[in-house]
Amino acid sequence: MPRVIDVPTDDRQMGVEECASAIAAIGFDPACPGMVDEVAGLLRALGANRTFLGDGLVELLAESGKGETPQSAYSPQSIMLTSPRNGFFLRANIWPSEQDSCFRRSGAHNFAYGAAHDHNFDFLTYGYFGPGYRSDYYEYDYHTVTGYRGEPVGLRFIERSALSPGRLMHYRAHRDVHAQLPPDSLSVSLNVMACEPAQGWHDQYGFDLTRGTVSRVLNSGSTETLLRIAVALGDEEGVGLAEDWGRNHASDRIRLACFEARALAAHDPSNRDTIWREAERSGSLLVKKEAELRRRESA
Numbered sequence: 001m002p003r004v005i006d007v008p009t010d011d012r013q014m015g016v017e018e019c020a021s022a023i024a025a026i027g028f029d030p031a032c033p034g035m036v037d038e039v040a041g042l043l044r045a046l047g048a049n050r051t052f053l054g055d056g057l058v059e060l061l062a063e064s065g066k067g068e069t070p071q072s073a074y075s076p077q078s079i080m081l082t083s084p085r086n087g088f089f090l091r092a093n094i095w096p097s098e099q100d101s102c103f104r105r106s107g108a109h110n111f112a113y114g115a116a117h118d119h120n121f122d123f124l125t126y127g128y129f130g131p132g133y134r135s136d137y138y139e140y141d142y143h144t145v146t147g148y149r150g151e152p153v154g155l156r157f158i159e160r161s162a163l164s165p166g167r168l169m170h171y172r173a174h175r176d177v178h179a180q181l182p183p184d185s186l187s188v189s190l191n192v193m194a195c196e197p198a199q200g201w202h203d204q205y206g207f208d209l210t211r212g213t214v215s216r217v218l219n220s221g222s223t224e225t226l227l228r229i230a231v232a233l234g235d236e237e238g239v240g241l242a243e244d245w246g247r248n249h250a251s252d253r254i255r256l257a258c259f260e261a262r263a264l265a266a267h268d269p270s271n272r273d274t275i276w277r278e279a280e281r282s283g284s285l286l287v288k289k290e291a292e293l294r295r296r297e298s299a
């Protein structure tokens with residue numbers, strides 16, 4: 001499960017910019033435990049500041065009232081506190097309880113509750129406000145997983161615990177898996193999020209806890225979407241690119257997306273079947289397993 005970090009108590013309080021500048025000066029290399037602990041101390045100093053988030057939200061609401069685009073939009077429950085810099089950014093995350101109206105209106109799935117997943121990035125999290133979301137924690141070995149739907153991954157249950165106030169944890173990329181449960185009342189966590197350019201090429205998975213398998217890849221990117229559009233529009237170069245990348249691209253996920261784009265654009269079921277048969281012989285285990293699934297699903 002994520003590493004719980006015990007930061008020695010001190011009186012430091014920081015604002016967002018002060019905290020971000022201090023982290024940028026140290027750097028945030030998640031592979032270096034000493035550096036992670038130092039950054040955790042700075043995150044706690046931000047967490048000791050009990051007014052910055054409320055003040056920031058008031059400012060944000062005042063800006064949106066003037067018709068200006070909020071600069072911190074990230075997702076309905078996330079607030080980007082800083083832009084990415086030096087391999088990290090700061091974020092606040094809001095976790096509604098079952099009693100909150102947004103939960104009742106939107107449902108648990110819109111807040112990722114109950115959906116077991118790993119992360120393709122490291123991050124630190126701090127329980128800032130409220131009792132904190134709860135999680136069932138698991139671990140698995142990313143390097144033994146190909147990533148096709150239905151693949152057994154040997155999830156190991158570790159424990160259920162809450163991100164209680166003041167708790168600091170380091171979620172490790174491609175290792176820690178959690179399925180979150182709503183907190184007893186509205187809660188907020190603060191994060192130092194690692195970000196690096198190659199991140200998007202590493203898969204983030206959703207898991208089926210009943211079967212102990214991969215349920216889907218969560219981080220398909222814009223390249224996959226653009227491929228689908230180019231091929232669906234029937235552009236000759238787009239189709240040629242999909243055929244070429246399907247055979248040769250360095251990323252198995254892009255190779256699969258190429259076959260998907262071609263199969264989606266094929267109106268005739270027998271043409272679709274021919275494309276997936278070709279995919280089965282692609283030499284990629286991920287593409288082969290997914291192709292077998294698609295042929296079974298359409299049989």
Ligand SMILES: [Fe+2]
Nearest residue numbers: 117118119178
């Ligand atoms: Fe998560």
